[in-house]
Amino acid sequence: MFTTYIVPALVFAAIGLLAGVLLTVCSKVFEVKTDERIDKINEALPQINCGSCGYSGCTAYAEAVVRHGVATNLCNPGGKETSAKIAELLGVAAMETVPKIAVVRCSGDCNARSADKFEFDGIQSCKAAKRFYNGHSACAYGCLGYGDCVTVCAHDAVSIVDGVAKIDRSKCSGCGLCAKACPNQLIVVHDITNHVDVLCSSQDIGKNTRAACKNGCIGCKKCEKVCEFGAITVENNLAHIDYSKCTSCGKCAEGCPTHAIQSCDGVITVKPAAQKPTAPAAAKPETKTEK
Amino acid sequence: MKSMLVILLSAMLVDNFVLSKFMGICPFLGVSKKFDSAVGMGAAVTFVMACATLVTYPIYTLILVPLELEYLKTVAFILIIALFVQIVEMFLKKAVPPLYKTLGVFLPLITTNCAVLGVTILNIDSNYNLGQSIVNALGAGLGFTLALVIFSGVRQRVNAADTPEMFKGVPATLIAASIVSVSFMGFSGMFS
Numbered sequence A: 001m002f003t004t005y006i007v008p009a010l011v012f013a014a015i016g017l018l019a020g021v022l023l024t025v026c027s028k029v030f031e032v033k034t035d036e037r038i039d040k041i042n043e044a045l046p047q048i049n050c051g052s053c054g055y056s057g058c059t060a061y062a063e064a065v066v067r068h069g070v071a072t073n074l075c076n077p078g079g080k081e082t083s084a085k086i087a088e089l090l091g092v093a094a095m096e097t098v099p100k101i102a103v104v105r106c107s108g109d110c111n112a113r114s115a116d117k118f119e120f121d122g123i124q125s126c127k128a129a130k131r132f133y134n135g136h137s138a139c140a141y142g143c144l145g146y147g148d149c150v151t152v153c154a155h156d157a158v159s160i161v162d163g164v165a166k167i168d169r170s171k172c173s174g175c176g177l178c179a180k181a182c183p184n185q186l187i188v189v190h191d192i193t194n195h196v197d198v199l200c201s202s203q204d205i206g207k208n209t210r211a212a213c214k215n216g217c218i219g220c221k222k223c224e225k226v227c228e229f230g231a232i233t234v235e236n237n238l239a240h241i242d243y244s245k246c247t248s249c250g251k252c253a254e255g256c257p258t259h260a261i262q263s264c265d266g267v268i269t270v271k272p273a274a275q276k277p278t279a280p281a282a283a284k285p286e287t288k289t290e291k
Numbered sequence B: 001m002k003s004m005l006v007i008l009l010s011a012m013l014v015d016n017f018v019l020s021k022f023m024g025i026c027p028f029l030g031v032s033k034k035f036d037s038a039v040g041m042g043a044a045v046t047f048v049m050a051c052a053t054l055v056t057y058p059i060y061t062l063i064l065v066p067l068e069l070e071y072l073k074t075v076a077f078i079l080i081i082a083l084f085v086q087i088v089e090m091f092l093k094k095a096v097p098p099l100y101k102t103l104g105v106f107l108p109l110i111t112t113n114c115a116v117l118g119v120t121i122l123n124i125d126s127n128y129n130l131g132q133s134i135v136n137a138l139g140a141g142l143g144f145t146l147a148l149v150i151f152s153g154v155r156q157r158v159n160a161a162d163t164p165e166m167f168k169g170v171p172a173t174l175i176a177a178s179i180v181s182v183s184f185m186g187f188s189g190m191f192s
Helices: A002-029 A036-043 A057-066 A077-092 A126-131 A150-154 A177-181 A208-214 A224-225 A251-255 B004-016 B025-030 B034-064 B070-095 B097-106 B108-112 B114-125 B130-160 B169-189
Strands: A099-105 A158-159 A165-167 A187-191 A196-198 A232-236 A236-240 A262-263
Touching: A002 B034, A002 B070, A036 A057, A077 A208, A077 B034, A099 A165, A099 A177, A126 A150, A150 A158, A150 A177, A150 B034, A165 A208, A177 A187, A224 A232, A224 A251, A232 B169, A251 A262, B004 B130, B025 B097, B025 B114, B025 B130, B025 B169, B034 B070, B034 B097, B034 B108, B034 B114, B034 B130, B070 B108, B070 B114, B097 B108, B114 B130
Parallel strands: none
Antiparallel strands: A099 A187, A158 A165, A196 A262, A232 A236
C-alpha cells in the first residue's frame, strides 16, 4: 500500500513542488513589464472582437492605442463612451465619434420579389444556399433570408422580416459582424448621419432586375440626373451614393421609380413619386430633421 | 570521445528525429515557413532537449529506479519537459519578443513534442550514461534544427515556384518533405 501508492504520490508532489518553485523564481527573473494601461483599455473595450477598428481584436487595438498612439475613436460598437474612457485612461482629449450603423442593401421582401427559382432543402444557412446555384431566390444578388447575420449578431439587432434581414437601429452597434457573415455582401456599415441609401445590390440589367423584384434598382440613372450634388453614379446597373458629397436631401429617393433608393432610417421623410400617391401618414414633404 | 562523436552524428544525421524517425512533425511543418523562426524553434527545442535530459536522467536513475517506479517515467518526464518549456517561453518573451510572437502556439506545444519526450525515453532505453545521453540529446536537437533549417529553405523555393494549382500549399509542402526525408536516407548505415 505505502510503496505502491503513497511513495509515487510523494515523489511526484516533491518534483512538482520543486518545478513550481523554480518557475516562480524564473517568472520573477524574466518578468516582462506590460503597460497596465493596455489591460485597462482592453477591459473598457466591448470584447466582441469584431475587427471593425482595423485590428485583429480588442486586445490588439488596446495595444495599438497605447504603443503607437492610434486614434481613440475607432471602436464602433463602443462608440462615444468607449472613446471617452480610452481618452481618460490615456489622459488625452476625447475624440469625436460618429456612430456607425449597419444597413441591409436589399428591400426585396416576399411582397416585392418574384417566385423562387426552386425549393432549397439543404442546410438552412445563407452560405449553403448561396453555393447551390446562387440561391433559390429569383434575384441572385438579394437577401437569402436564412439569417447568417442574425446568428452572428452579438446585440440581437438583426431579424428576418418577410424574408429579408432587417436591422434594429436602436440596438445596432455598427460592429459589422453581420456584414462579414453575408455571402452576398448586402450589409454595409456606414455613418449614422447618412440617411439615404440604395437598398438594392442587383447588378443585373434593368429588365432582369425588374422581372425578379419590384423594389430593385434598374439602373435607369434618374437619380444621377436628379442629384444636385453629383453624389450618385450608376455603375454596373446599380446606383452608388458617394457619401462625401451626399447631403441626405432625399431628392434621389423621390425620383426613384422603383423605390430602390430610400431613407434607410426614416429620418428623412420622402415624398412618394408622383405616379404612386400613397403613404398617408408620412405626408410631411421633404422635412429633414437632424437627430 | 570517438563514441561520443558517433552518437552525436548518428543522432543528427542517421537517426534524424524528424526525417528518419518522424517525431516532431508538427513544428517541422508549422514553423518552417521562415528561416529565422526555424532557427529559433530549433534552438528552443535543442535547449529543452538538453536540459530535460540533464534532469530526467538523474531523476530516472536516482529516484525512479530505486523506488521501482520506472513505469511512471513518461509522466515524470513530461513534467520536467513542461517545466523547461515554460522557462524557455518566459525567457523568449523577455529577451526576443518578435521570435516569441512568430513561434506562437508552437512554443508551448514543445511540451507535447514527441521528439523531446522521445529523446529522453530513448536515452533510457539505449542504456546510455549521463554524458552519452546529453550528447545524444544535443545531437537530436541539432538534427531537428538542421531539418527545420533545410526545409525552410526548400519551402521558400517551393512556395516561389509555379506549382500546379492542385498541389499549391500543403500538398506541395508534404511532397517536398518526403523528398527531403528520402535524401536523409543516404546517411543510413554510416555509423553502424
